[in-house]
Amino acid sequence: MTACDRPGAGRESPAHGERCLGPVEEIPDGGSRGYPPPPGGFTGLFAVRRGEAVFVYVNSCPHVGLPLEIQPHRFLDRAGELIVCAAHGARFRPEDGYCVSGPCTGDALEAVTTRIEAGMIWVPEKAGI
Ligand code: FES
Known part of the structure; x- marks a missing residue:
């Protein structure tokens, strides 16, 4: 049973075509967390939390499409201020x-539409595929 399957976690009434990443509280405030691809997919997602706000992106750098993290769940610089791509x-x-800097300056990560319900993070089912 995953956190999304717990009674009262919101799994009982997901909007059509969504999948649950897990609880907001699983991401340290000011920190980040990675998520595996959906079943049958190959590109995962990651999230950065700032208080109640959660920002979710496809884990693919706009430079050459590599995953960003240097270690599992570690997507931020030492100060925790910016997302850093470990490759370049x-x-x-x-x-x-x-x-804001690097070989893809001016480009952007692919943002994922996110819905928070009862403390759980929901994203479109196919996000990251
Ligand atoms: S793949 Fe991210 S900076 Fe090159």
């Missing part, structure tokens, strides 16, 4: 995914 050092704003 591109840096992105957590709030909108805009690349």
Whole structure:
């Protein structure tokens, strides 16, 4: 049983075509967390939390499409201010995914529409595929 399957977690009434990533509380405030691809997919997602706000992106750098994290769930710089791509050092704003420095400056991460219900994070079922 995953956190999304717990009674009262919201799994009972998901909007059509969504999947649950898990509880917001699973992401440390000011931190990040990675999520595997959906069944049959190959590109995962990741999230950055700022208080009650959760920003979810496809885990694919706009430079050459590599996953960003340097270690599992570690997507942020040491200060926790910017998302960093481990491959070539591109840096992105957590709030909108805009690349502020590196080989893809001016590009942006692919943002994922996110819905929070009863403390659980829901995204479109096919996001990240
Ligand atoms: S793949 Fe991310 S900066 Fe090159």
